[in-house]
Amino acid sequence: MEITGAQAVMKSLEALGVDVVFGYPGGAILPAYDPMIEAGFQHVLVRHEQGAIHMAEGYAHATGRVGVCIVTSGPAATNLVTGLTDAMMDSVPVLAITGQVASTAIGSDAFQEADVTGITMPITKHNELVESVERIPEAIKEAFYVARTGRPGPVLVDIPKDILNATLTWNWDDRVELAGYRPTVRGHSKMVREALELIATATKPVIYAGGGLVRAGADDELFEFATRLELPVVTTLMARGVFPDTHELAVGMPGMHGHYAAVRAFQETDLLVTLGARFDDRVTGQLATFAPHAKIIHVDVDPAEIGKNRPVDVPIVGDVKVVLEQLNEVLGAKAAAGELERFKPDAAAWREHLAQLRREHPLRVEQPHEGVVKPQTAIQAIYEQWGDEAVYVAGVGQHQMWASQHIPYTRGRQWINSGGLGTMGFAVPAAIGAKVGVGPDVPVVAIDGDGCFQMTFQEIAAAVQHDIPVVFCVINNGFLGMVRQWQHLFYDDRLSQVALPQDLPDLLKLADAYGIPGFRVQTIDELETTLAKAASITDQPVLVEFRVDPDEMVFPMVPAGASNDELIESAEEWHARVAAAEQA
Amino acid sequence: MRTTHTLSVLVENKPGVLTRIAGMFARRAYNIHSLAVGPTDDEAVSRLTLVVGAEAVQLEQIVKQLNKLVHVLKIVELDPDESVEREMQLVKVLADPATRSQIIEIAEVFRAKIVDVDHDSLTIEAAGNPGKLAAMLELLAPYGIREMVRSGTIALSRGSKSISDGSRARMQRVV
Ligand SMILES: Cc1ncc(C[n+]2csc(CCOP(=O)(O)OP(=O)(O)O)c2C)c(N)n1
Numbered sequence A: 001m002e003i004t005g006a007q008a009v010m011k012s013l014e015a016l017g018v019d020v021v022f023g024y025p026g027g028a029i030l031p032a033y034d035p036m037i038e039a040g041f042q043h044v045l046v047r048h049e050q051g052a053i054h055m056a057e058g059y060a061h062a063t064g065r066v067g068v069c070i071v072t073s074g075p076a077a078t079n080l081v082t083g084l085t086d087a088m089m090d091s092v093p094v095l096a097i098t099g100q101v102a103s104t105a106i107g108s109d110a111f112q113e114a115d116v117t118g119i120t121m122p123i124t125k126h127n128e129l130v131e132s133v134e135r136i137p138e139a140i141k142e143a144f145y146v147a148r149t150g151r152p153g154p155v156l157v158d159i160p161k162d163i164l165n166a167t168l169t170w171n172w173d174d175r176v177e178l179a180g181y182r183p184t185v186r187g188h189s190k191m192v193r194e195a196l197e198l199i200a201t202a203t204k205p206v207i208y209a210g211g212g213l214v215r216a217g218a219d220d221e222l223f224e225f226a227t228r229l230e231l232p233v234v235t236t237l238m239a240r241g242v243f244p245d246t247h248e249l250a251v252g253m254p255g256m257h258g259h260y261a262a263v264r265a266f267q268e269t270d271l272l273v274t275l276g277a278r279f280d281d282r283v284t285g286q287l288a289t290f291a292p293h294a295k296i297i298h299v300d301v302d303p304a305e306i307g308k309n310r311p312v313d314v315p316i317v318g319d320v321k322v323v324l325e326q327l328n329e330v331l332g333a334k335a336a337a338g339e340l341e342r343f344k345p346d347a348a349a350w351r352e353h354l355a356q357l358r359r360e361h362p363l364r365v366e367q368p369h370e371g372v373v374k375p376q377t378a379i380q381a382i383y384e385q386w387g388d389e390a391v392y393v394a395g396v397g398q399h400q401m402w403a404s405q406h407i408p409y410t411r412g413r414q415w416i417n418s419g420g421l422g423t424m425g426f427a428v429p430a431a432i433g434a435k436v437g438v439g440p441d442v443p444v445v446a447i448d449g450d451g452c453f454q455m456t457f458q459e460i461a462a463a464v465q466h467d468i469p470v471v472f473c474v475i476n477n478g479f480l481g482m483v484r485q486w487q488h489l490f491y492d493d494r495l496s497q498v499a500l501p502q503d504l505p506d507l508l509k510l511a512d513a514y515g516i517p518g519f520r521v522q523t524i525d526e527l528e529t530t531l532a533k534a535a536s537i538t539d540q541p542v543l544v545e546f547r548v549d550p551d552e553m554v555f556p557m558v559p560a561g562a563s564n565d566e567l568i569e570s571a572e573e574w575h576a577r578v579a580a581a582e583q584a
Numbered sequence B: 001m002r003t004t005h006t007l008s009v010l011v012e013n014k015p016g017v018l019t020r021i022a023g024m025f026a027r028r029a030y031n032i033h034s035l036a037v038g039p040t041d042d043e044a045v046s047r048l049t050l051v052v053g054a055e056a057v058q059l060e061q062i063v064k065q066l067n068k069l070v071h072v073l074k075i076v077e078l079d080p081d082e083s084v085e086r087e088m089q090l091v092k093v094l095a096d097p098a099t100r101s102q103i104i105e106i107a108e109v110f111r112a113k114i115v116d117v118d119h120d121s122l123t124i125e126a127a128g129n130p131g132k133l134a135a136m137l138e139l140l141a142p143y144g145i146r147e148m149v150r151s152g153t154i155a156l157s158r159g160s161k162s163i164s165d166g167s168r169a170r171m172q173r174v175v
């Protein structure tokens, strides 16, 4: 069958099982938008291409499937740069298709020409400028395969307009052949046994559970492994929920704004069982003093992560879900033979120690004065309203940290955020993409900051137009709160360019302008009733603004670059330290 | 601890592959001393020889990060004692009737060839390991070097084994 390159793009996406693409048309990609009218997938028309890629990311975060976006050349493609980088940092499987000027015009500085494969080389897992129409199906399926497998990531396919218009004989083979790309899936069985032997001898073991577990969908395997050996579990910002926070083995989140017990667990442990995590600086703090007594088991599908920041005692390259299956298989056999006890570390005292730290060092939220709403309280109320079944999507800043700390997550993919890149503006579009992915039965609640929200709120129009009923919560503290916090703590409270007038814009009028219900919570006593009203609306997007105490800060906190031993639990503690240092 | 390492890298002969490799080195602040690239007996495959400056831990990272590039097929580190390394050098030296024969003598000692002769200059072609080429250059310097060019290192392991041993592609299911 003779078809055009543009039709081949549609048919390839259909063959790959794509059910939605997020996109925005324009000159070079026009040929693809014509056959799209008949295509077997939905198209969500965004309002800015950054929205398209964050929606694709949100969809991928929430479903584990590849998120797809399609945009035109030049400025549209460069608008993807932030999202591609975000997806690269957080290993999000995304396929970006960009139109390009005609192959005959490439290199001539033609209208809307940009060297998109050149620009995106360091921020994609792989990319390709398609050079012949016959290559289209191959290029798209290879891109999809590379995005999804191994360590997931963004892949971009750039297709010149004349190639979209040219014709080819349609031919689809479900297989790819990539000589230079063969991710290791199964762990080395000798290493798997060594890991178990090392765990058996530990007295203070802890699982360092990272975002790789979420990407691999390894919740169940992790649960079986951790509970069978009774290993405490710390879940990173990227892994919140992959082990249920409600379980007695859950210790919380590590890192710069981690839970006290989790940060201490890492500093005191004698064995870090690292699963799909990468010793990021926001977790380790000063690397030289991180987990100083720990031996390291490190499981990762990306061999380059192993030994990158911290030398490893037992390296295991493989898909963390498969490796956990291997570990569980061995343990299952041992249990059947009545030998499980030998593999269980003698760690009862350690578990009790961590439980005690949790009891003695809870998150501190001051009680509200004069009815003012504390941002943490707002977030707790959001959780009480939408509950465990909802998916929560955060922006970047204080609200993000509070949302990661104060909501008990119970499954992977329930918590979506931009961890590696810290992309303000992520929440609104990512929540829309996530909602498309999870469907009508699961509520998706964006918890955004007033600063972040103003970077991408135009995508509310896409949510309205395509009937995507997301709950947009804005924690409005009238500040770039996280930056203000740093200026307060580290620049002597000299505030510089961080104030955002709380009623600029008026968010109720904004909701009105988009034709969606808008609510504002100003005092503590209206919190519950207002949220109940907002939650009763499930068939269209809703905006809820929380006017919160602007002075609240995120604690605990490890100052950037400091040792995790320097964890500070409250503003008072910080100021006492500063005063003591000045005295000395 | 050796800090200079020679890597032989087989890559798919695709547009941009050199940019990907150079870009990865630049982005991760790795150090390339020299780079040579050319075709192989298989037209779909090119071979790069990279001489990199790195300690053991960084070298491991370099190899792993290179391996992540989809177009990179195979990487082998060549042991200097178990391999042949060569660079090529062309040197244009000032030569008058008085110095000409001395220069030719120096070239002969280094088994170099005179490849171009003019009234007042000679161009010498030499191949060898970096040490030998540097030594020749030093001896030629007093005569006046007009210009010179030196290639990156190319290298092969000694003996009959081949970098391509054992590499083969496999079909994988997409969905
Ligand atoms: C695109 C981008 N620009 C700048 C920053 C730096 N930054 C990090 S948090 C933050 C403040 C966020 O303000 P807001 O959305 O109001 O959240 P809050 O901290 O007040 O909860 C800024 C400016 C960033 N992370 N991303």
Ligand SMILES: [Mg+2]
Residues within 6 Å of the ligand: A397, A449, A450, A451, A475, A476, A477, A478, A479, A480, A481
């Ligand atoms: Mg704010």
